[in-house]
Amino acid sequence: MKINLILQFLxxxxxxxxxxxxxxxxxxxxxxxxxxFHIAHGALYTIAAYLLFSAFILLKLPLFLSxxxxxxxxxxxxxxxxxxxxxxxxxxxAPPVTSFISSLGxxxxxQNLIALIYGNQVQVLISEPEKTFQLGSIIISRIQxxxxxxxxxxxxxxxxIISFTKFGKFLKALSDNSxxxxxxxxxxxxxxxxxxxxGSMLAAISAILSALDTGIEPTMGLPIVMIAIxxxxxxxxxxxxxxxxxxxxxxILQALSIFIFSAKWQNTVVFIALIIFLLFKxxxxxxxxxxxxxxxx
Amino acid sequence: xxxxxxxxxMINIYLILSLSLNVLVGYSGLLSICHAAFYGIGAYISAIxxxxxxxxxxxxxxxxxxxxxxxxxxxxxxxxxxxxDYFILxxxxxxxxxxxxxxxxxxxxxxxYGISGxxxxxxxxxxxxxPIxxxxxxxxxxxxxxxFINIILEAxxxxxxxxxxxxxxxxxxxxxxxxxxxxxxxxxxxxxxxISGVLFAHYVTYIDPTSxxxxxxxxxxxxxxxxxxxxxKGPVFGTFLLLIIPEILRFLGIPDTIAPNIRQMIYGLxxxxxxYFRPQGIAGEYKFE
Amino acid sequence: xxNIVLKIDSIEKxxxxxxxxxxxxxxxxxxxxxxxxxxxxxxxxxxxxxxxGFLKPDKGKIYLNEIxxxxxxxxIRADLGIGRLFQDVRVFKKLTVIENVLLAHKNHNIExxxxxxxxxxxxxxxxxxxxxxxxxxxxxxxxxDKKDTIAENLSFGQQKLLALAxxxxxxxxxxxxxxxxxxxxxxxxxxxxxxxxxLKELGKTIIVIEHLLDFVFDxxxxxxxxxxxxKVYDGSPKGLQKNHxxxxxxxxxxxx
Numbered sequence: 001m002k003i004n005l006i007l008q009f010l011x012x013x014x015x016x017x018x019x020x021x022x023x024x025x026x027x028x029x030x031x032x033x034x035x036x037f038h039i040a041h042g043a044l045y046t047i048a049a050y051l052l053f054s055a056f057i058l059l060k061l062p063l064f065l066s067x068x069x070x071x072x073x074x075x076x077x078x079x080x081x082x083x084x085x086x087x088x089x090x091x092x093x094a095p096p097v098t099s100f101i102s103s104l105g106x107x108x109x110x111q112n113l114i115a116l117i118y119g120n121q122v123q124v125l126i127s128e129p130e131k132t133f134q135l136g137s138i139i140i141s142r143i144q145x146x147x148x149x150x151x152x153x154x155x156x157x158x159x160x161i162i163s164f165t166k167f168g169k170f171l172k173a174l175s176d177n178s179x180x181x182x183x184x185x186x187x188x189x190x191x192x193x194x195x196x197x198x199g200s201m202l203a204a205i206s207a208i209l210s211a212l213d214t215g216i217e218p219t220m221g222l223p224i225v226m227i228a229i230x231x232x233x234x235x236x237x238x239x240x241x242x243x244x245x246x247x248x249x250x251x252i253l254q255a256l257s258i259f260i261f262s263a264k265w266q267n268t269v270v271f272i273a274l275i276i277f278l279l280f281k282x283x284x285x286x287x288x289x290x291x292x293x294x295x296x297x
Numbered sequence: 298x299x300x301x302x303x304x305x306x307m308i309n310i311y312l313i314l315s316l317s318l319n320v321l322v323g324y325s326g327l328l329s330i331c332h333a334a335f336y337g338i339g340a341y342i343s344a345i346x347x348x349x350x351x352x353x354x355x356x357x358x359x360x361x362x363x364x365x366x367x368x369x370x371x372x373x374x375x376x377x378x379x380x381x382d383y384f385i386l387x388x389x390x391x392x393x394x395x396x397x398x399x400x401x402x403x404x405x406x407x408x409x410y411g412i413s414g415x416x417x418x419x420x421x422x423x424x425x426x427x428p429i430x431x432x433x434x435x436x437x438x439x440x441x442x443x444x445f446i447n448i449i450l451e452a453x454x455x456x457x458x459x460x461x462x463x464x465x466x467x468x469x470x471x472x473x474x475x476x477x478x479x480x481x482x483x484x485x486x487x488x489x490x491x492i493s494g495v496l497f498a499h500y501v502t503y504i505d506p507t508s509x510x511x512x513x514x515x516x517x518x519x520x521x522x523x524x525x526x527x528x529x530k531g532p533v534f535g536t537f538l539l540l541i542i543p544e545i546l547r548f549l550g551i552p553d554t555i556a557p558n559i560r561q562m563i564y565g566l567x568x569x570x571x572x573y574f575r576p577q578g579i580a581g582e583y584k585f586e
Numbered sequence: 587x588x589n590i591v592l593k594i595d596s597i598e599k600x601x602x603x604x605x606x607x608x609x610x611x612x613x614x615x616x617x618x619x620x621x622x623x624x625x626x627x628x629x630x631x632x633x634x635x636x637x638x639g640f641l642k643p644d645k646g647k648i649y650l651n652e653i654x655x656x657x658x659x660x661x662i663r664a665d666l667g668i669g670r671l672f673q674d675v676r677v678f679k680k681l682t683v684i685e686n687v688l689l690a691h692k693n694h695n696i697e698x699x700x701x702x703x704x705x706x707x708x709x710x711x712x713x714x715x716x717x718x719x720x721x722x723x724x725x726x727x728x729x730x731d732k733k734d735t736i737a738e739n740l741s742f743g744q745q746k747l748l749a750l751a752x753x754x755x756x757x758x759x760x761x762x763x764x765x766x767x768x769x770x771x772x773x774x775x776x777x778x779x780x781x782x783x784x785l786k787e788l789g790k791t792i793i794v795i796e797h798l799l800d801f802v803f804d805x806x807x808x809x810x811x812x813x814x815x816x817k818v819y820d821g822s823p824k825g826l827q828k829n830h831x832x833x834x835x836x837x838x839x840x841x842x
Contacts, residue, residue, distance in 0.1 A: 463678040470660060471664055485699065
C-alpha cells in the first residue's frame with residue numbers, strides 16, 4: 001500500500017532529521033553566541049566518527065568506552081580550535097569574513113588529514129545486520145529509535161538549560177548583543193570555550209549515531225554541515241531552537257524528495273528550499289522578522 | 298617539455314578563472330563560492346554542442362558564454378540584495394544544484410560517465426591540439442580576457458564596483474543602481490569562467506562533473522584570496538603559486554596517492570595563515586573591512 | 587510653477603511596536619533653509635532615511651518637485667536630486683579625495699559595462715569635464731590640495747568637508763544635512779558653518795538636523811521641532827525662541 005510506503009519514508013526522514021537537528025543545534029549554538037560561521041563544525045563531526053572508529057575497531061575497546069572517548073575527544077578538539085584558531089581572530093577584531101574563510105581552510109586541512117591517516121575508503125563499524133522491529137506497517141531499526149530518543153532528550157535538556165540556568169541566560173544575552181554582554185561583565189572567553197565544547201559534543205553525538213548506523217568516510221562532514229546550516233536558516237537562525245525544528249523538517253523533506261524524485265536530487269531539493277526561504281522568509285520558521293534593513297540592502 | 302607546456306596551458310585557463318572571480322570578490326566585494334559552476338556550465342555547453350550537434354568551436358564558444366551569462370541571472374537576481382552571509386549561502390546553493398544537474402541529468406550530460414571525444418578546435422583547417430599548440434592558443438585567449446577585464450575595471454564601471462565594495466549605502470545615495478551593477482559583475486564573471494570551461498573541455502577532450510565541484514569553487518576562491526583580491530596582480534600571483542605547488546610536491550617525490558591530500562592541506566593552511574596575517578593576500582589590496 | 591521642492595504628506599513609520607514617526611507632514615520651499623530639531627529619538631534621522639529612500643514609510647507620500655517618489659529606490663531619488671550628508675560621515679575610505687567626488691556624477695551612460703569599448707572618446711571628454719567640476723567644488727570646501735589623498739587618511743573634519751563636496755558636486759535639488767557640525771573642533775566648526783552660509787547665499791535648498799540650537803536659529807529661515815515622532819512646531823525661529831515649548835520638551839515637561 002502506497003500509504004505505508006510514505007509512512008516508512010516519513011519515519012526514516014524523522015530519524016535522519018533527528019541527527020540533522022542535533023548537529024544543527026551545535027552549529028547554531030556556536031554561530032549565535034560567537035557569530036562565527038563555523039564550517040569546520042563538519043570536520044569535528046568527522047573527527048568524532050573516526051575517534052569512535054579508532055577506539056572501537058582499531059583499539060578494540062568496549063563500545064561504551066569508545067563512545068565516551070569520541071565524545072570528549074571531540075569536545076577537546078573543539079576547544080583547541082577555539083583557542084588556537086578563532087580566538088586570535090577575535091582578539092584582533094578581525095572582520096567576520098576572515099574567520100569564515102579560516103574555518104573553511106581549517107575544514108579542508110582536517111578533512112585531508114583524516115584521509116591521509118585513515119585512507120579515503122568507507123569504513124563500517126558494525127557489520128552485523130541491524131535489529132529491527134515492526135510498528136504497524138513501519139519497520140523501525142534499533143538505531144533509528146536511538147536517534148529519535150537522543151534527539152528528544154537533547155531537546156528537553158537544552159530547553160531546561162536555556163530557560164532555567166544562568167549559563168542559558170548568558171547564552172541568550174550573547175546571542176542578542178555580544179557587545180552589551182561584554183560590557184556588563186559576562187566572561188565571554190570562558191563561555192566561548194564551553195560553547196565550542198558543547199557544540200562539538202553535539203556534532204559528536206550525531207556522528208557517533210551515524211557512524212554506527214551507516215559507516216564513516218573522510219568526506220562525511222561537509223554534506224552534514226551544509227545541511228546543518230540550511231536547518232538553522234530554515235528553522236530560524238536567531239533562536240537556538242530553530243536548528244532543532246529545521247533539522248527535523250529537512251530530514252522529512254529529504255525523505256519525501258527521495259520518495260517523489262529518487263535519491264539523486266535530494267541535495268537540490270534541500271538547497272532550493274534554502275533559496276526559497278532566503279528570498280521570502282529569511283528569518284526562518286521560528287525567527288523574528290528583523291527590520292528588512294538588517295537583512296537586505 | 299610537453300609537460301611544461303601542459304602546466305602553462307592550465308595556468309592560462311586558471312588565470313581567466315581567477316581574474317574573473319576577482320571581479321566579484323575583489324572589486325564588488327561579493328564572496329562567491331559557485332565560480333566552478335560557471336566553469337562547468339561553459340565546458341558542458343560547448344562539449345554538448347560540439348559532440349551532439351557538431352557545431353563549430355567558434356560558434357560553440359559564444360553560445361557557451363551567453364548561456365553562462367543567462368544562467369548567472371538565476372543566482373545573481375535572488376542573491377545580490379542579500380547581506381554577506383546569506384549571499385554566500387545562495388552561491389553555495391547554486392553550486393550544489395548545478396553539480397547535481399551535471400551529475401543527474403544523464404540524458405543531457407551523461408552524468409558521472411562524462412562526455413568524451415570532445416573535438417579540438419580547428420581554425421581554417423588548422424587543428425589546435427596538443428600541449429604546445431594549445432598553450433599558444435590559450436595564451437592568446439587569456440591575454441584577450443586579461444585586457445578585457447583590465448579595460449572594464451579601469452573604466453567608470455570598475456570605479457563604481459569599487460565604490461560598492463567600500464560602501465553600498467553611500468553608492469546608492471550617489472545615484473548608483475547597486476543591484477544592476479552587481480548583476481552585471483556576476484554576468485561578466487560567469488561569461489569569462491565559461492571561456493575557461495570551453496578552453497578546458499577542448500583541451501582535455503573529456504569532462505565529467507568531478508572537475509566542477511564545490512571543492513573546485515573553494516580552490517578558485519583560495520587563489521584569489523591568497524594571491525590577493527582587488528587588483529590585477531593578485532590573482533596572477535595566486536594562480537601561479539597555487540598551480541605550481543602540486544608540481545613542487547611531485548618534484549619532491551611525494552607519491553600520487555597522498556599528493557592530493559597534502560596539496561589540499563597546504564591550500565587550507567595558506568588560507569588560514571593569510572586570513573590572519575595578511576588578509577589582502579600576497580599582492581592584493583582589498584582586506585574585507 | 588510651484589515653488590515647493592519637497593512635499594511630505596502624512597507619513598508614518600513604526601518599528602515593531604515603536605511608532606518612530608507619526609502623521610508627519612512638511613513643505614520645503616526652494617532656496618529655504620529648514621532647521622529640524624528635537625531630542626534624541628524624536629525621529630529626525632528616520633525622516634531623513636524616509637526622504638532619501640532607505641526606509642519606506644508605512645503610510646503617506648513624498649513628492650520631490652511634484653514627482654511622487656514614495657516608492658522609488660534610493661538611487662533613483664539621488665538622481666532626481668536628493669543629496670544626503672550622513673550622520674556618521676560616509677566617504678569611500680580607500681579611494682582618493684578626487685575619486686570620491688567624481689563618483690557623484692550622474693552620467694550613468696559612461697558607467698555601462700561595455701561603454702569603454704563603444705564610447706571611448708565620450709568617456710575621455712566626460713572625465714575631463716567632470717574632473718574640472720570636481721576640482722571646483724574641492725576648492726570650495728578647501729580640499730583641492732588634498733585631491734590625491736586617500737580618504738581614510740583625512741581628519742574627521744576633512745572627511746566631513748569631503749562629504750559636503752561630494753554632495754555639492756552632484757548638484758542636488760535639496761540637501762539633507764544630518765548633524766553637519768557634530769564631532770568637530772571649533773576651528774572646523776567655523777569652517778563648515780561658513781560653507782553652509784555660502785550655500786545659503788547660492789540659493790540652495792537645505793534641511794539641516796542639528797543639536798546646536800544657536801546655529802540652527804541663526805541660519806534657518808524656518809524651524810520645525812519634533813518630539814516622539816510628531817511635529818509640534820513649524821514656523822519662524824524667533825517664534826520658537828519666544829515659545830516655552832522648546833524648554834518644556836527638553837526638560838521633559840511636555841505632555842501631548
